[in-house]
Amino acid sequence: MTFTCPAVSDYEKVARIIQQNFPSHHIFAVNGKMGAGKTTFIKAFCRALGVKDIVQSPTFAIVNEYVTGDPGNIYHLDCYRIERKEEMFEIGYENYFFDGSVCLIEWPEKISELLPEKYVYILITEDEPSGIRKVTVTENK
Numbered sequence: 001m002t003f004t005c006p007a008v009s010d011y012e013k014v015a016r017i018i019q020q021n022f023p024s025h026h027i028f029a030v031n032g033k034m035g036a037g038k039t040t041f042i043k044a045f046c047r048a049l050g051v052k053d054i055v056q057s058p059t060f061a062i063v064n065e066y067v068t069g070d071p072g073n074i075y076h077l078d079c080y081r082i083e084r085k086e087e088m089f090e091i092g093y094e095n096y097f098f099d100g101s102v103c104l105i106e107w108p109e110k111i112s113e114l115l116p117e118k119y120v121y122i123l124i125t126e127d128e129p130s131g132i133r134k135v136t137v138t139e140n141k
Contacts, residue, residue, distance in 0.1 A: 003135045008037060011044035014135050018120065019048060022139065025120045026100060029108035029140075032124035037133055038106045041124055042076055045104060049074060057106070062091055074102045079110040088114055117141065 001021070003014045018028075028045070030038045043055040051066045051074060058064040058078045066074040075096040082088060088111055096103050097116055108115060123136045 001137050003137075005133045005135060008040050008044070008133070011037075011041050011135075012048050015041070015045040015048040018045075018122070018137055021137075022120050025118065025139070027097060027103050027105070027116055027119035028122060029105045029115060029119050030122045030124065031106075031108055032126075036124040036126050038124060039078075041122070041135070042104045042106065046074060046076070049102065063096065072101045074104065077103065077105045079105060079107040082107075082110045085111060085114055115140075 003010070003017070005011060005014060030041060032038050039055075039057040046053075046055045046066055050068045053066045055066060055076065056064070058076055059080060062077060062079070062081070064076045066076065068074060077093075077096065079088075093111075093114060097114075105111075105115075108121075117140070119140050121138045121140055123138075124133055125136070126133045
């Protein structure tokens with residue numbers, strides 16, 4: 001499924017639709033080139049899940065954890081700085097991927113061989129002249 005987003009304010013609605021269409025998924029791999037709006041999309045996704053914390057890119061921390069009113073946490077990983085898959089073992093990525101909590105991953109191509117078999121792939125592209133973004137969603141089974 002593909003969504004056209006003339007404004008980033010459309011992201012929260014798109015995030016809700018994604019959550020409704022993939023209720024059993026908890027791993028969301030968000031991809032797009034630098035500046036495409038990955039972090040902005042994840043902020044909207046977190047708002048749609050009820051996160052009250054400030055959501056920001058964990059570029060240097062690699063992982064941010066957000067708490068919702070529901071049991072469970074939301075993990076936000078930014079893999080931009082990951083150079084070797086061993087770095088993911090060092091941060092204990094298994095704890096984030098396999099505990100059943102929602103896990104939102106920026107730059108998932110950096111760790112593609114570590115992603116679980118089942119996840120939702122979200123690609124954000126931008127039409128440069130207009131600034132309109134497209135959010136394409138596919139399920140990896």
